[in-house]
Amino acid sequence: MMSKRVGIREVAAAAGVSVTTVSHSLSGGGQLSDATRERVKSVAEGLNYAPNRLASGLRSKRSQIIGFVSDEISTTPYAGNVLLGAQEAAAANDQVLMVVNSNRNSKVEDRGIEALLQHRVDGIIYARMYHQAVELPAALSGIPTVLLDASSDRTDLSSVVPDEEGAARTAMAHLLQAGHRRIGYLGNIDDIPATRGRLAGYRAALAEQGIAYDESLVTASESMTGPGRDAASRLLALADRPTALFCFNDRIAMGAYQAAHLASLEIPRDLSIVSIDNFEVLADALLPGLTSIALPHYEMGRWAIERLAAELADDADSAPQQIQMPCPLVLRQSVGPPPR
Amino acid sequence: MMSKRVGIREVAAAAGVSVTTVSHSLSGGGQLSDATRERVKSVAEGLNYAPNRLASGLRSKRSQIIGFVSDEISTTPYAGNVLLGAQEAAAANDQVLMVVNSNRNSKVEDRGIEALLQHRVDGIIYARMYHQAVELPAALSGIPTVLLDASSDRTDLSSVVPDEEGAARTAMAHLLQAGHRRIGYLGNIDDIPATRGRLAGYRAALAEQGIAYDESLVTASESMTGPGRDAASRLLALADRPTALFCFNDRIAMGAYQAAHLASLEIPRDLSIVSIDNFEVLADALLPGLTSIALPHYEMGRWAIERLAAELADDADSAPQQIQMPCPLVLRQSVGPPPR
């Protein structure tokens, strides 16, 4: 069972051909007859041959390794799915992921990138765990790179981010369609693209319906449960309180639930709530379930790898693309018609 | 700026020595005078030399890559920290992580492992995202491997898991110390090590205080918020209801909070709650904050890499170890003295 690792020459010997022919057969190169190609393949299979990627990478200048650089794999709970999407797409391309985490520290990041380059990664996915504007580290210049959940002002770089404004419009459309007209927005205060995008979507959706933007229905707080609760309480204390709340994210929405409880308002009978994140551990756990817009983490992960593969192959369509991905609505039980 | 990649021979030429001397200087081998060693190092630095790991790995049979195989990087939100711990420890050892995700599918897992082996990883961390008993895939026989958040019956394999019983004892000690005597346990129903360990800890803690085990105070439900809520409601409806609840995990604890609300019980005035996970998005968000036992994800990640490094170096202490890591209590506001 513990047989010695078989190499390309053993296969060649067994098949009665040269190593060249074996190499060509397995990697589809050269001009071989289908007959030999198949025969060699089956011999290799029978011998349980597996290539040494170190050797082939060294020679061919293709390691089949993609570097995955991210700011914080862990801290944020959504994180995982972008890695998962990337990893599955990579596997489909016969590539593998080498991951490095900067923990928001550029020295650590540079060391990580250096390690990836020493291992001769074919390209790099430069990822953020939530949508951010970034500047690409200098060490990456000249290396095929795609930005994931991150954008930059460089048009020569492909990137993918969620369509923030669209997400907000989708959320608002759902509320408007249920009949709501006084809709509050529990916004956030960070200086990130989502802040502008979601607020813009909120305003645009209102404008489309000819509903005037009412500043007193809009708050800005830290995007966590406690501050969200306070902000929601303020809106709910208004004489003419909103009948629905659109929340920047699920954590704020959880605060809104708590505020509703404190104000003895029942969801969705007295108050409807929609938010963004579809963070299941919260959205499913809240009572009633929270209707929320999902961010396309998995899909962005896949897209980034596929784009990178296209650019590495540079056959034709390798012009950089900057795209925004649509964000689907996930229905639960937090929206109903407005109270009358 | 786009200068050609410099190799060991350029360094040799620039320093006026042979490639051997350069190799020895940089990797601490051979018998060189400190003078040359330093000189070569600084020349290399000046030339911005960086080794090609593909080449050195091919020759030395050491890729400096560790394979990280896990069942689901993403689905569970705690996940990230074990990867983070592993990745940081690896970086400290000049190693890098190649990650592969099986998504609970053994065919996918086998393909992933095969890819790792083709890339000649030096060893493998076989990780689960929550404590489980596992059987090592056959493909891994003969490869240095350590189990992370997973255990097996093989004594020739190192492994690290949380001390489940200890975690439960810690939680209970906290409640007992606050004066509680009637403590309910909201358990789970999965057949996993945590199920037995935490229940055992609950019983042991009670026994130590001479408190009789009362079956009517123990429930078993799915470990999610909804079922937890129902289970908690049953206990709280008891004539002689418990004054405190120890919960299998934070999601169940969230259910307990909801049940308390429904029963008009205030936490911690009327009911104290402790649980396990310290899943911050919930524990911090709940009102009041949930006192919970943290699982040592980051630490287990580090430990696994360090153990693997020791076994790869096999200098001395390379005997396999199976350890259980302690789980610290994280205080918030959900525990108070029992109502009188």
Place this chain on the structure above:
DNA sequence: CTGAAAGCGCTAACAC
């Protein structure tokens, strides 16, 4: 259509 041979960039015997 197939094979011989020259490296990819580095490490490790073994000489000097």
Place this chain on the structure above:
DNA sequence: GTGTTAGCGCTTTCAG
């Protein structure tokens, strides 16, 4: 102490 040299296992011209 330092240098020469033979590969690691594969891919890829270039001949036949």
